[in-house]
Amino acid sequence: MTLLALLTPVALVAFQTPEFRPEERAWRERDLEARWVLVERELSAHGWSNVTSLTAFLEERREVELLERLCLYPREEGQFATFERALRELDAPQWARAVEWNLRQHDSHTRDHAHSAFLELRPALARGWLERHESQLRPLAGAVLVKLRASAIEPESAAAQLAPWNVEELLAPLQRAAAGAPTVEFGERLRAEPGELYLHSLEAALRALAQRQLYEEPWRTALFACTRHTQPPVRAFAWIALGQAARGALPIEALDDLSLRACIEAKDEDLRVRRAATLALGQRAAWSPFAWLELHRIAGERAHPAWSAAVSALADCGDEFTLEQLEGLLPTLVAEAERRLANATCDALRERGALAAQSLTQSFERTALASAPVGRLEGVPFARRLTWHARHFAPARVDAELGKQILELRKSYEPATDVLTQTQRVAPSFELQAAVRELATR
Numbered sequence: 001m002t003l004l005a006l007l008t009p010v011a012l013v014a015f016q017t018p019e020f021r022p023e024e025r026a027w028r029e030r031d032l033e034a035r036w037v038l039v040e041r042e043l044s045a046h047g048w049s050n051v052t053s054l055t056a057f058l059e060e061r062r063e064v065e066l067l068e069r070l071c072l073y074p075r076e077e078g079q080f081a082t083f084e085r086a087l088r089e090l091d092a093p094q095w096a097r098a099v100e101w102n103l104r105q106h107d108s109h110t111r112d113h114a115h116s117a118f119l120e121l122r123p124a125l126a127r128g129w130l131e132r133h134e135s136q137l138r139p140l141a142g143a144v145l146v147k148l149r150a151s152a153i154e155p156e157s158a159a160a161q162l163a164p165w166n167v168e169e170l171l172a173p174l175q176r177a178a179a180g181a182p183t184v185e186f187g188e189r190l191r192a193e194p195g196e197l198y199l200h201s202l203e204a205a206l207r208a209l210a211q212r213q214l215y216e217e218p219w220r221t222a223l224f225a226c227t228r229h230t231q232p233p234v235r236a237f238a239w240i241a242l243g244q245a246a247r248g249a250l251p252i253e254a255l256d257d258l259s260l261r262a263c264i265e266a267k268d269e270d271l272r273v274r275r276a277a278t279l280a281l282g283q284r285a286a287w288s289p290f291a292w293l294e295l296h297r298i299a300g301e302r303a304h305p306a307w308s309a310a311v312s313a314l315a316d317c318g319d320e321f322t323l324e325q326l327e328g329l330l331p332t333l334v335a336e337a338e339r340r341l342a343n344a345t346c347d348a349l350r351e352r353g354a355l356a357a358q359s360l361t362q363s364f365e366r367t368a369l370a371s372a373p374v375g376r377l378e379g380v381p382f383a384r385r386l387t388w389h390a391r392h393f394a395p396a397r398v399d400a401e402l403g404k405q406i407l408e409l410r411k412s413y414e415p416a417t418d419v420l421t422q423t424q425r426v427a428p429s430f431e432l433q434a435a436v437r438e439l440a441t442r
Helices: 024-028 032-046 051-060 064-072 080-089 095-104 108-121 123-132 139-150 172-178 199-212 219-226 232-243 257-264 271-284 289-299 307-317 320-332 336-352 360-370 383-392 400-412 417-426 432-439
Strands: none
Touching (some): 032 199, 064 095, 080 095, 108 139, 172 199, 219 232, 232 257, 257 271, 271 289, 289 307, 289 360, 320 336, 360 417
8 A cells, every 4th residue: 555655564675686686695694584575575665676686586496485475465466466476387386375465355356366376377286275174265265166166177186285374373463563562673683582572573463464365353443452552653553454345344333433533633742643644534435435535634734734644545545526635735835745646646547537437426425525514523614625616517517427416416316325324323313325416406
């Protein structure tokens, strides 16, 4: 996520070469954990831009443990197939359990490749491994085994393949942090100290949790406990992980926008934590009209400590109104970094195009809530949203298909349960359904 540049637990030491190739002696003198920290630094600094040289470097040295960690804890989606191929070609004992772990990934491309790896790339070995560990399989892996048995593929011995990962083992850093254990930064160590809880290990565990959407108990309670940890980076990473929960993965009763807003506006809270909560709010803004309006409120207050996080988040959920507001703000920005950030968000919004019409229901919900004269929104100036909406959806500008969709809103709009629950918490006496239908008549 965007905030990783602000929170990353390992020093951001970018390699000066256009490829990943640490000095050989420096690599050899490090243990596994210290080597992983170098890989984390590379990914923090360059993303996947050097993934080819990184993978080749690890393959040449048969660093199968690190290749597996890249399957378990990717910073970004999109490269599981690269690391799965490396493990497969090295005939690594971690191959099957790394593939099984990724069957439940939130990213559909990763899930699809994991299924393909079992069903098409090594089906005989996959069947042998799945049958060997049948009593330990999670439902998705069990479904793959059913398909392999139906295909009549004969199983191949998988005695050399390691057993499936235990979720409790991989998420052990989260449980330790939730219990109040202090974390330490790895820094320039060459060896990990026994018993230490390293911040990068906790962050990796939280990435794994978010990517597999493990928001059930006991992980949910552990995550919320981490938002109260004594160390700011732990709290920040916990908010980031909570924000990555897919819609519906956490009930409103467990996490609502007002909880995030309280953290964002807590003047005694660490700046990193407030920014993390803002990015978490941004993850909900695609469906929550209050979260969306809150991002715009923060982005309109240049002096707000979370301004940069709000502007960054709006690149993924803003619309033409957002673009108009940021373009109006640009002449007032003095710092070059601020102008670059605002321009990057504007460019992202322009590239996506026709945003309000693409999310018509959400657009009307946002405008309707912006008009709420009561509750928690009191004093928040959103008159410009109302003016913009009237102009943007004026009859003369609306084509037949869009007009048909607006008519449908007028006749049959009903808010989703989570949107209604969240709105009632923000503005208890506000009638969202009536406001949206009335707005659609104008």
